[in-house]
Amino acid sequence: MTRPWYNILGGRYPGSEPCFYDSAALPWTKVLEDNWEVMRDELIALMEARPAQVRPYFINHAMSFPPRQWKTMGLSFWRFTMHANCRRCPETMRILKTIPGVTSCSLSILEPGANINPHQGDTDAIIRCHLGLVIPAGLPDCGFQVGPDIRAWEQGKALPFCDAQTHTAWNHSQARRLIMIVDVIRPEFRPQQNWVCAHVLASSVIQMTYQSAPFLNNWPGFVKRALYSAIRIAIHAYLPLQRRFR
Template sequence: MAQTTPWYNMLGERYSGDQPTFYDSDGLPWVKTLEDNWQVFRDELIALSESRPQQLRPYYINKAMSFPPRHWKTMGLYFWRFTMHGNCKRCPKTVGLLESIPGLVSASLSVLEPGSNINPHQGDTDAVYRCHLPLSVPEPLPNCGLQVGTDIRGWEEGRALTFCDAQTHTAWNHSDRRRLVMIIDVVRPEFIDRQHGVCAHVLASSVIQMLYQSSSLLNRLPGLLKRGLYHLFRGLIYLYLPIQRRFAL
């Protein structure tokens, strides 16, 4: 029976859905677009990171997500339909290819520094396919890899790995060089007509996580108030998203 309701991680709940750890990329036609053009993505995104190094920042929702801290860095093009227009303008070929993928809502360069791990965590929803397109992989398994649930895969340059972000996952780079991948999120077909709402849910979760880290008081709020705050932000973001896409960031 097809899934009819997305799962959302509102307040740190454990994933309760039945999606697989990794998806069969052969059944996803847009994966071929990524793999056929991986060098285009690599060249433009590396050039972007070199021309705007200040935009490559530690993962900002939770800077302690990696060990050592601040060793997982990202530079965004799209973040749940928020558009980083300045970055996009510097990657015209990349943006043109990404815009051809129905349901794409996020795209970013992800850098994992040498000798570091991304700590086990789970994402905010199972309504999307999370995809890693490896652009520079310093070493194969066991020194560099991705674990989703109990399944472990190594990255290969130009070969996409597509998985369920809601499942607990971790990654590591135990080499002496940076690992670079492009990360994208594509809304699953059964939720494509709800992608605006999916993005509003995930963005609200991101805002709540950042607020909780900055204020211990929020962590002591009753669950009912926490959920009310979450849905308040979700509603505001839902209204603001269409406006934001018209203006530069």
């Protein structure tokens, strides 16, 4: 059985997934594109109604330059659901429920003059898709690079890619860039979906813990691995108990 790759193990992504996927081979991208204005309007209304929910990328605030200029507001994060936000976006939720294997959905905001530093995502078990909502400029001022391939976002267009590949983004325009990020688990990994989500959520908890308590970096590696394993098992047990995103 094919095993997902997880960033918690470290090292460059060794897999063969393409940098960008062909939207024509992913019918669910058309669902997003056909409904993008409805989802844009709900997400912007949510952002304006609940500004405190718009926060700098929470795992590593230094991921963007200048710092804290890459911001997010979530509906679901690896099947962990933000129910208050979801209730304010009923049409968006209805649309997403028609797409099998959705694990995450969020609004991503890149402020004017900001860059997102090159990084790898958490796993190759999902296809991550950027849906352009408000794109203030095209290339070269505003763009996205995965591996050696550079693309421009377009309003109302889906841009699916492999999050495990090294990627970076920039917005050198004078206005905010808004996209919706949707993660869809690859069909071959759907039987493992809760384990995939538990792995990634556990990794996020570990990263935030080590950032808030740097002295933990002095602990032996086996302690970190044991802590990661315990958190992953606890999250896997919890996920089926929460009120489902779907």
